[in-house]
Amino acid sequence: xxxxxxxxxxxxxxxxxxxxxxxxxxxxxxxxxxxxxxxxxxxxxxxxxxxxxxxxxxxxxxxxxxxxxxxxxxxxxxxxxxxxxxxxxxxxxxxxxxxxxxxxxxxxxxxxxxxxxxxxxxxxxxxxxxxxxxxxxxxxxxxxxxxxxxxxxxxxxxxxxxxxxxxxxxxxxxxxxxxxxxxxxxxxxxxxxxxxxxxxxxxxxxxxxxxxxxxxxxxxxxxxxxxxxxxxxxxxxxxxxxxxxxxxxxxxxxxxxxxxxxxxxxxxxxxxxxxxxxxxxxxxxxxxxxxxxxxxxxxxxxxxxxxxxxxxxxxxxxxxxxxxxxxxxxxxxxxxxxxxxxxxxxxxxxxxxxxxxxxxxxxxxxxxxxxxxxxxxxxxxxxxxxxxxx
Amino acid sequence: xxxxxxxxxxxxxxxxxxxxxxxxxxxxxxxxxxxxxxxxxxxxxxxxxxxxxxxxxxxxxxxxxxxxxxxxxxxxxxxxxxxxxxxxxxxxxxxxxxxxxxxxxxxxxxxxxxxxxxxxxxxxxxxxxxxxxxxxxxxxxxxxxxxxxxxxxxxxxxxxxxxxxxxxxxxxxxxxxxxxxxxxxxxxxxxxxxxxxxxxxxxxxxxxxxxxxxxxxxxxxx
Numbered sequence: 001x002x003x004x005x006x007x008x009x010x011x012x013x014x015x016x017x018x019x020x021x022x023x024x025x026x027x028x029x030x031x032x033x034x035x036x037x038x039x040x041x042x043x044x045x046x047x048x049x050x051x052x053x054x055x056x057x058x059x060x061x062x063x064x065x066x067x068x069x070x071x072x073x074x075x076x077x078x079x080x081x082x083x084x085x086x087x088x089x090x091x092x093x094x095x096x097x098x099x100x101x102x103x104x105x106x107x108x109x110x111x112x113x114x115x116x117x118x119x120x121x122x123x124x125x126x127x128x129x130x131x132x133x134x135x136x137x138x139x140x141x142x143x144x145x146x147x148x149x150x151x152x153x154x155x156x157x158x159x160x161x162x163x164x165x166x167x168x169x170x171x172x173x174x175x176x177x178x179x180x181x182x183x184x185x186x187x188x189x190x191x192x193x194x195x196x197x198x199x200x201x202x203x204x205x206x207x208x209x210x211x212x213x214x215x216x217x218x219x220x221x222x223x224x225x226x227x228x229x230x231x232x233x234x235x236x237x238x239x240x241x242x243x244x245x246x247x248x249x250x251x252x253x254x255x256x257x258x259x260x261x262x263x264x265x266x267x268x269x270x271x272x273x274x275x276x277x278x279x280x281x282x283x284x285x286x287x288x289x290x291x292x293x294x295x296x297x298x299x300x301x302x303x304x305x306x307x308x309x310x311x312x313x314x315x316x317x318x319x320x321x322x323x324x325x326x327x328x329x330x331x332x333x334x335x336x337x338x339x340x341x342x343x344x345x346x347x348x349x350x351x352x353x354x355x356x357x358x359x360x361x362x363x364x365x366x367x368x369x370x371x372x373x374x375x376x377x378x379x380x381x382x383x384x385x386x387x388x389x390x
Numbered sequence: 391x392x393x394x395x396x397x398x399x400x401x402x403x404x405x406x407x408x409x410x411x412x413x414x415x416x417x418x419x420x421x422x423x424x425x426x427x428x429x430x431x432x433x434x435x436x437x438x439x440x441x442x443x444x445x446x447x448x449x450x451x452x453x454x455x456x457x458x459x460x461x462x463x464x465x466x467x468x469x470x471x472x473x474x475x476x477x478x479x480x481x482x483x484x485x486x487x488x489x490x491x492x493x494x495x496x497x498x499x500x501x502x503x504x505x506x507x508x509x510x511x512x513x514x515x516x517x518x519x520x521x522x523x524x525x526x527x528x529x530x531x532x533x534x535x536x537x538x539x540x541x542x543x544x545x546x547x548x549x550x551x552x553x554x555x556x557x558x559x560x561x562x563x564x565x566x567x568x569x570x571x572x573x574x575x576x577x578x579x580x581x582x583x584x585x586x587x588x589x590x591x592x593x594x595x596x597x598x599x600x601x602x603x604x605x606x607x608x609x610x611x612x
Contacts, residue, residue: 063559068544068568109418234447234502237533250502321417324451324498324508337453337496340417350453352498360536389559 028056031371035064039142039375042385046362046374053370058363065389073349078104078316081349083175088334088351089387090172091131094123094164095329097177102258103325103336104179108318111308116181117260118301122194123164123176124327125290125297129201130160131330132241132283135382139280140212142379143221149212156204163194180311191298198294205287213284222276226365226377229274236361239354240332241286242381245271245278252328259327263300264293279380317344324352331355331382351390355383391506392443394422404437405430413512423496423510428524431513432551435530438499438509446499446509449531452538454545456518456571459491491518493547497527497534515547518570526552544569 034045043064049057069088073081085100086093098120105112112120137153161171167186168174176183186194212218228238233246243250251268253261269285271278318340326335332354339348358381365381366374392400398410401424409427426434438446464485472479493515500507515522526549528534538549539558546567549555557564566573 063557063561066559070544071569106419107417232532235532236535237449237531239450248502250505255505319417321415321419323417323419323421324510325419326450333450335451335498337451337498339455348453348455350451352451352453356536356540357533360533 033371033374035061039378041138041379041383044378044383044385044388046378048366048371048374050371053372055366055369055371055374058366058374060359060362062359062385063389065385067390069390070349070351073351074345074347077314077344078179078318078346079313081346082178083173085351086173086175087386088353088390089329089331089355089384091134091384092127092330093172093174094127094176095327095334097174098124098259099325099327099329099334100336101177101179102327103323103338104316104318106325107321107323107338107340108179108316110180110311112181113305113308114260114302115185115304116306116308118297119182119186119306120177121259121261121264122294122297122301123167125293126160126163126194126197128290128330129287129294130157131382132287133157135283135379136208136212136280139276139376139379140218142375143218145212145218149208152204152208152211156201159197163190163197166190166193178307178311178313179316180313181305181307183307185306191301195295195298198291198298201291202288205284209284213281218280219277221373221376222280222380224273225276225369225373226380227273227275228361228365232361232364233274237357238332238361239358240329240382241282242279242332242358244268245282246274247271252326252333256326264296266290266293276376276380315344317342318346322348326352329354331384331387332358351387353387353390355381356388356390359383359388391504391509394424394509397438397444397509398424400441401434401437405434408434410434421508421510423512425512425514428513431511431525432527432530435497435511435527438511439530444509445501445503446507447531448500448502448507449497449527449533450500450508451496451498452527452534452541453496454541454547454569455494455496456545456569457491457494458518458571460489462487462489492516493518493522493545495524495538495541495547522546523548523550525550526555528552543567546570 029050031048031050032045033048035043045061047059047061048055069084072084082097082100085096088096133153133156137150140149164174165171167184167190168176228242228246230246230248233243234248247270249268249270254268266289269282269289271282320340320342322339324335324337326333333352334354335352337348337350337352338346341347362378362381365377394412398412401408401410408430411425413423413425415421415423438444466483468481468483470479470481495513497511499509499511513524515524524547526534526538528538529551536558538552539555541547542549542555543557543560544567560568
């Protein structure tokens with residue numbers, strides 16, 4: 001019996017592990033990994049067919065966290081969806097907010113004051129630091145470095161979350177951006193604290209890299225594992241650090257130049273091999289570039305209002321029309337597609353989730369590797385199920 | 391990058407039998423889109439991907455849109471002769487017509503090589519009920535694989551030629567398509583047949599129901 005002739009696993013009684021005889025390969029084993037497995041970063045399930053320890057087939061199953069975010073967005077006012085975008089990728093609420101605010105601003109032709117643009121860049125780069133730090137910690141945890149790297153990463157993440165809490169009142173569900181600017185101004189003391197954090201972050205990265213980047217076990221577990229060819233990455237719509245680790249220079253901050261990014265001096269790190277190690281390295285290098293952006297932004301931030309005086313939040317209505325708008329989130333391209341018919345709610349509210357699209361090639365990356373490697377590969381894709389399932 | 395009009399003209403020159411129309415976007419963003427006929431859609435998509443001036447190698451976003459049937463009222467003014475030596479009069483005539491609804495798949499394309507975009511493609515089904523098939527563009531752009539599955543799951547557009555068209559967010563046994571505008575959610579999401587229901591039915595058969603009049607008065611049972 002070949003693998004493709006297997007009946008779906010969900011209809012099989014008993015435990016979700018079974019042996020299938022195959023005349024050439026001996027016994028294939030179909031294992032349901034998840035949805036409650038610590039390595040799957042949430043409620044995510046993989047149906048893996050194994051030949052010994054080698055993956056010959058892998059089907060991701062998700063939707064356990066599905067609450068039809070887009071339908072709720074259609075039945076809510078434009079402003080009412082803003083706090084709900086926090087719950088998409090709950091690590092990166094600031095970039096979700098920005099992407100949604102930018103889409104509504106383009107839909108209605110609004111402008112944003114310069115100080116608010118600077119604040120948005122500062123918050124987006126802090127979010128990138130926080131996301132990549134968490135990811136590196138989780139990736140090493142998945143690779144078997146139990147506890148210590150994750151706790152080092154979370155110690156630094158907590159410092160950024162303290163800044164978010166001071167500014168917006170909430171650590172993770174920030175609900176800070178508005179169409180037309182930002183909800184509250186940042187006092188000078190906050191900007192000073194952010195600059196101190198940015199100046200010190202490089203030292204943490206040095207420490208982190210000293211422990212890990214040259215580590216023999218990390219290299220053995222990640223180099224040559226889950227190699228993603230550049231052609232496949234482009235065709236499969238992979239975005240963010242995963243795409244750049246495959247060697248494709250495509251960063252929406254540079255390509256679209258949204259916000260005030262063209263004013264900033266930063267480089268886009270690229271990988272050579274597209275393997276899991278490159279995906280780790282690209283993120284570490286991106287963090288160093290984010291620190292440079294933060295230092296420039298905190299040095300140059302002008303005074304002035306943070307909210308467009310003509311902006312209207314409650315009772316907001318957009319003219320009929322539609323828009324697709326995207327920004328470079330920490331996980332990749334996060335975009336919003338809005339259709340307005342002139343009413344108080346959008347007629348269509350669509351989220352383009354980066355980690356959902358990045359999951360498309362999970363099977364391609366895992367085929368031929370061992371079951372232990374799928375855990376590391378999944379960790380390097382960087383998924384958040386709040387966004388995948390929506 | 392070429393304007394959508396230029397792209398449309400080039401597609402029409404390359405595929406003479408195809409139907410391509412502009413869909414104008416009245417909003418400030420002015421992202422106009424191209425409405426493709428379903429019969430040549432895949433060839434046109436391959437052309438857009440491979441054409442050296444466009445190279446739209448990156449299909450970023452696939453979304454479904456549900457457009458319900460809507461009644462369109464058109465008012466036409468008919469000049470009528472007024473009273474003698476008076477001003478001419480204008481009579482208004484209202485005509486109502488029903489525009490049938492349809493489902494729509496919208497593709498946002500970018501070029502990673504030439505760094506431009508978006509070019510927006512729209513495909514429309516014939517109606518919302520039984521003719522809901524559209525050609526899948528997954529063979530052209532792999533990134534459509536999960537996104538078209540999602541549109542199938544939530545809107546009910548059947549993508550012909552998709553390698554693995556299954557539900558992706560809702561569970562496999564689910565019947566309806568929740569993102570449709572006329573979707574009514576069930577009262578009991580979690581209901582599924584259990585032996586418990588059979589036991590209750592058997593118990594009802596076993597104990598005769600007390601007479602409703604007696605129960606309403608609160609009289610003690612004999």
